[in-house]
Amino acid sequence: MNPSAPQPPETPKARPRSPSAPANGLVLTALVLIGLYLCFQLALPFLPAISWALALAVVLGPLQRKLESKWKRRNRVTFISLAVIAVIVVVPAIFVTNRLIMEISKGAELIQTHATAGTLTRPLGNYPHLAPLDRWIARQIDLPETVGRLATWLTNIATSFVRGSVMHLTGLLLTFYLLFYFLRDRHLALDSLRSLAPLSPAEMDRVFSRVTATIHATVYGTLVVATIQGTLGGLMFWILGLPAPLLWGLIMGLLAVIPVLGAFVIWIPAAIWLASQGMWGKALLLTAWGGIVVAGIDNLIYPILVGNRLHQHTLLTFISLVGGLIFFGSSGIILGPLSVTLTLLLLEIWHDRKLAHR
Numbered sequence: 001m002n003p004s005a006p007q008p009p010e011t012p013k014a015r016p017r018s019p020s021a022p023a024n025g026l027v028l029t030a031l032v033l034i035g036l037y038l039c040f041q042l043a044l045p046f047l048p049a050i051s052w053a054l055a056l057a058v059v060l061g062p063l064q065r066k067l068e069s070k071w072k073r074r075n076r077v078t079f080i081s082l083a084v085i086a087v088i089v090v091v092p093a094i095f096v097t098n099r100l101i102m103e104i105s106k107g108a109e110l111i112q113t114h115a116t117a118g119t120l121t122r123p124l125g126n127y128p129h130l131a132p133l134d135r136w137i138a139r140q141i142d143l144p145e146t147v148g149r150l151a152t153w154l155t156n157i158a159t160s161f162v163r164g165s166v167m168h169l170t171g172l173l174l175t176f177y178l179l180f181y182f183l184r185d186r187h188l189a190l191d192s193l194r195s196l197a198p199l200s201p202a203e204m205d206r207v208f209s210r211v212t213a214t215i216h217a218t219v220y221g222t223l224v225v226a227t228i229q230g231t232l233g234g235l236m237f238w239i240l241g242l243p244a245p246l247l248w249g250l251i252m253g254l255l256a257v258i259p260v261l262g263a264f265v266i267w268i269p270a271a272i273w274l275a276s277q278g279m280w281g282k283a284l285l286l287t288a289w290g291g292i293v294v295a296g297i298d299n300l301i302y303p304i305l306v307g308n309r310l311h312q313h314t315l316l317t318f319i320s321l322v323g324g325l326i327f328f329g330s331s332g333i334i335l336g337p338l339s340v341t342l343t344l345l346l347l348e349i350w351h352d353r354k355l356a357h358r
Helices: 021-059 061-070 074-117 122-126 128-140 143-163 165-184 186-196 201-239 245-257 264-276 280-306 314-356
Strands: none
Touching (some): 021 061, 021 165, 021 201, 061 074, 165 186, 186 201, 201 245, 201 264, 201 314, 245 264
């Protein structure tokens, strides 16, 4: 062999892997999990504001994009979006809250007056076939005391509204503060999630699409339909001269949010009470309005607004809403369906990856 001939370059030897590498990976994973847990605990007091700000950011996304196509200053565009949602939501909410406090006080006083005068079940005695029911109610229930407790409960609700007004205002301001950054910096936030999540770009697109669809379905399908049902129910209460129409309309709207339950929980007893008072025409009108108009709104508008966006069985929808309300409070309307939707989607991605590796 010619010693002067050029020698081929030596193949670099692979560096031996440090035996502590797996241990370091486990330590890093543990530290990340601890950090995520601590961050969750720090964010927990702000969870209602964060969830509602997220929902509003998704709902206002199309408006924000349209405004950004006309004006390049993102701060100005974001302030316009906040002004729009303030006019649509905040101003009516303040008016309704003030009226609601007045309705609760008036309703409590009226109920107490009827209970003291004994006029709640007196008309039952005018109907011979209902007289046994009147006597059974008198034996089984101390009606004045029961109604008095109901009136006291309503009064306490009005008082808690007043006492909690500062807290509600603080939460509202915090929601708008977060919403400003969710709207203005949404591209930065989404890009950060894409880079940090252990999912492919296509899988992240599925996640974002499913989250957006779930929030739209929850806000438009659940909250909007419930608001319409509560408004229609309260309107008929006002037309028929029933006490506290705004209060009962609000309660009907809240019950309409929960699957299986609904506005009928309120208007059916009201119709029975009207019939017991001899006002059969009003009772039939309320029954027809509640059974056809109020209940029909759910079957008519909900499929239009939601369609197949929620991607959940009715049973899962019930569990996600009711369980979310129990676990998260008011923000559970958003977080409950989101938790179930994301879990199901991650299971789908895991299943797809498992099939791909076979």
